[in-house]
Amino acid sequence: MIIAALPLLKRALAWVAGFAVAVLLIASSAMQPLDNALYDAHMRHWSYATSDQVVIVAIDPKSLAALGNWPLPRSVHAQLIRRLTAAGVRGVGMDVTMAEADVNHPDNDHTYAQAIHDNGHVVMPVFAEAAELGGVLEEVLPVPEIARNAAAFGHVDASKDPDGVTRGVYLKAGLGQPQWSALALALYDIGRPSPLHPLPGLHQPKGTANSPYEWIRDDYVLVRFANSAGAFNQVSYVDVLQGRVPDALLKGRWVLIGATAAGLGDQLATSASRPNNPMPGVEYQANILESLSDGRLITPLNLTAQLLLGSFALALPLAIYGLPGMRRTRVLAALSLSMIVLMSLLLLRAAGVWWPPTGWMVIVAAGLTLHAAIRHLEARRELKQARLTDVTWWQPPATDIKNSGRA
Incomplete structure (x- = not known):
């Protein structure tokens, strides 16, 4: 035996x-x-055709050549928001930081704040940075007048793995506690009867003690990218501003505004792209939003x-x-x-x-x-x-x- x-x-x-x-x-x-x-x-061989729910308004070289050097005046951003409001967009995610007051043109802050107030569906970005090298992290929100008129805030923290490649996103993050939704999630929740719950992804263990000075992330998911880059409907910022984009292309859609020109904003290597063909941060947010809408998050x-x-x-x-x-x-x-x-x-x-x-x-x-x-x-x-x-x-x-x- x-x-x-x-x-x-x-x-x-x-x-x-x-x-x-x-x-x-x-x-x-x-x-x-x-x-x-x-x-x-x-993932490079598992792409998909995007829907027409998301439109990127790109701050591209064409726009910069027509409107002047970066940063664009906030009065110009206000004109764009009013144009989008008139077109009947579903919501606007502004992937452009406005953390400092326009000292030289204070009326521009008021003009922009009034434009996003009238729209009622504009999400502004929040992020964390240290005021000085090696200093304590601080949450950076838009200037108070703009912040008071935003419909919501969303963090723009692009999660990078140790090899420098972005494969996913933390749906929640914040200083001391993960209180802010990702920009795409905050935009997705606008107009819904209640926020998406429960959130998918890997969750922090309950009862985890967090430092109030640490950027805390939670609800990690992998993003199924539509393609390496250029998969979404994209229109030039200046074309929208000057009325060359038909309202039919914008009505009822989520709009993400961000930089695609080289040297402006994040340029990310993703699981669907190569290091020599990075993805602009605004398109990264578009992929998250599309994945949330169609249930493609992993x-x-x-x-x-x-x-x-x-x-x-x-x-x-x-x-x-x-x-x-x-x-x-x-x-x-x-x-x-x-x-x-x-x-x-x-x-x-x-x-x-x-x-x-x-x-x-x-x-x-x-x-x-x-x-x-x-x-x-x-x-x-x-x-x-x-x-x-x-x-x-x-x-x-x-x-x-x-x-x-x-x-």
């Missing part, structure tokens, strides 16, 4: 060892570069879910080893590794969740390689033992040798 249970015990010990290694790999983030590479390669699996799925991935080759056709290591490896990749991609495409698979693949591959090496050594030892047995069996008896000598 004990001897019969030994193979099962060996498999259980192999599973425990593999699971322990997996925990170490996840904790150290050692496999994150490979997981990111696999994720990015897939939720990374939390640690518990990752380990549960991974435990199944480790158990699979151990369970099927020895079945008909499953005693060859190469066949077993091909099937097991393919199943892990397919599980990850199926969850991504069908369920909108991301399970990083490469760590589990490495563990399974390493385990099967070690198993093959051990079997090879055992086979060599058995062959050697068999040869020794054959030599001993064919050796003539000692009495026969003596008798033959006497003869």
Whole structure:
């Protein structure tokens, strides 16, 4: 009975060892570069056609050439807002900071504040920065008169992974506590009976103590980008301002206003783009807004879910080893590794969740390689033992040798 249970015990010990290694790999983030590479390669081939719900009003080189150097006067922004109000837009996300008063033209602040008040659906940006190098972070909102007239505020914090690539967004963030929605989420919530709840994504554990001087993020989701860049309806700022864009293209749509000209605003490397073809920050917000509207946001699996799925991935080759056709290591490896990749991609495409698979693949591959090496050594030892047995069996008896000598 004990001897019969030994193979099962060996498999259980192999599973425990593999699971322990997996925990170490996840904790150290050692496999994150490979997981990111696999994720990015897939996302570049999983684009989609955008709807006409979002329009980008681009502060592009054409606009700057026509209207003058940056920053544009706030009276000009006020004219644009009034133009959008007349066109009947659904809401406006202004990805342009107005944190300092226009000292030389104070009436411009009042003019802009009145324009966004009359619109009633303008979201202004909020962000955090230190007043001096190495200083304490402070939340930066628009000047008070503009802030009082904004419909809502949204943070414009572009989440970047350690490799500098933006793959997702924190739907909530703020100084001391995540009180501000992302700009796109704040715009999406305008006009809805109630804010989107519950929010998707990875959540902070309840009861987490946060410093009041730290920028806190929560509700992290991955963004399914429509394309590398240029996927959304985009019109030039100056064309809208001067009435060259038909109202039909703007009516009932969300409008995001931001810089696309080089040197202005964020230029982001994303999971759908290359470093030499960055995405403007305003288009990043457009992708978030489109994903929110169409339910395309992707939720990374939390640690518990990752380990549960991974435990199944480790158990699979151990369970099927020895079945008909499953005693060859190469066949077993091909099937097991393919199943892990397919599980990850199926969850991504069908369920909108991301399970990083490469760590589990490495563990399974390493385990099967070690198993093959051990079997090879055992086979060599058995062959050697068999040869020794054959030599001993064919050796003539000692009495026969003596008798033959006497003869």
